[in-house]
Amino acid sequence: MMPAIRTEGLSKAFTLHLQGGTRIPVLGGVDLAVHPGECVALWGPSGAGKSTLMRCLYGNYGAGAGRIMLRHGAGEIDLVSADPRDVIAARRETLGYVSQFLRVIPRVATRDIVAEPMIARGVPREEALARGTALLHRLNLPERLHGLPPATFSGGEQQRVNLARGFAPGYPVLLLDEPTASLDAANRAVVMALINEAKAAGTAIIGIFHDAEVREAVADRLFEVLPHQDAA
Numbered sequence: 566m567m568p569a570i571r572t573e574g575l576s577k578a579f580t581l582h583l584q585g586g587t588r589i590p591v592l593g594g595v596d597l598a599v600h601p602g603e604c605v606a607l608w609g610p611s612g613a614g615k616s617t618l619m620r621c622l623y624g625n626y627g628a629g630a631g632r633i634m635l636r637h638g639a640g641e642i643d644l645v646s647a648d649p650r651d652v653i654a655a656r657r658e659t660l661g662y663v664s665q666f667l668r669v670i671p672r673v674a675t676r677d678i679v680a681e682p683m684i685a686r687g688v689p690r691e692e693a694l695a696r697g698t699a700l701l702h703r704l705n706l707p708e709r710l711h712g713l714p715p716a717t718f719s720g721g722e723q724q725r726v727n728l729a730r731g732f733a734p735g736y737p738v739l740l741l742d743e744p745t746a747s748l749d750a751a752n753r754a755v756v757m758a759l760i761n762e763a764k765a766a767g768t769a770i771i772g773i774f775h776d777a778e779v780r781e782a783v784a785d786r787l788f789e790v791l792p793h794q795d796a797a
């Protein structure tokens with residue numbers, strides 16, 4: 566079976582322009598392949614480059630070298646070299662990302678923040694709102710908060726809004742950056758169930774899970790991200 570997402574020789578270095586152009590190599594030749602229905606946990610010491618890899622996979626960071634091949638529509642696209650419009654289309658249709666922190670859009674109500682990616686994929690508005698609301702309930706977000714913008718929500722409430730927004734559309738590939746970091750035990754259990762349901766539906770998942778219980782419950786294998794040889 567063809568992977569849902571794979572990298573070939575993916576490398577990334579940061580250049581610190583304010584520090585005389587100091588170059589910090591982080592990722593050196595990463596080859597990762599994740600198949601539909603599989604969950605891979607990125608693994609490695611603090612500072613090894615796990616978050617950097619996630620951000621490269623989503624296209625937030627440009628890669629220095631290599632390819633990120635995403636199965637998208639009838640074919641594959643290379644997110645490293647793709648036209649920005651194609652990256653946006655891939656994010657809309659194929660590639661979801663639940664970051665640790667919600668990027669709050671001022672004055673937009675929680676239920677609309679959750680429904681928006683579904684509406685962008687063509688789900689009728691009423692259906693998107695209903696699906697989003699059901700997921701917010703499942704994540705124990707009180708109904709009184711659904712009509713409010715999440716700017717003033719607690720960290721755990723914001724994380725649950727982010728999770729509902731990321732899980733509701735049913736993307737073929739989902740990136741999860743510490744999806745349970747701010748959650749209590751009951752909501753952690755809901756997230757573990759959501760991940761396992763997404764896998765059963767064929768979603769390929771790449772995650773950073775610092776919580777060992779969560780990692781063991783959802784990950785099929787670990788992918789080691791090593792500190793770059795030249796990074797010292």
Ligand SMILES: Nc1ncnc2c1ncn2[C@@H]1O[C@H](COP(=O)(O)OP(=O)(O)OP(=O)(O)O)[C@@H](O)[C@H]1O
Pocket residue numbers: 579589591609610611612613614615616617618
């Ligand atoms: N925007 C940036 N500019 C410069 N250096 C960066 C940037 N982002 C990350 N780095 C550096 O890249 C390295 C990897 O960072 P990254 O956050 O990817 O590690 P990590 O494995 O996710 O760590 P942790 O487990 O502590 O979250 C670190 O040395 C970090 O300082």
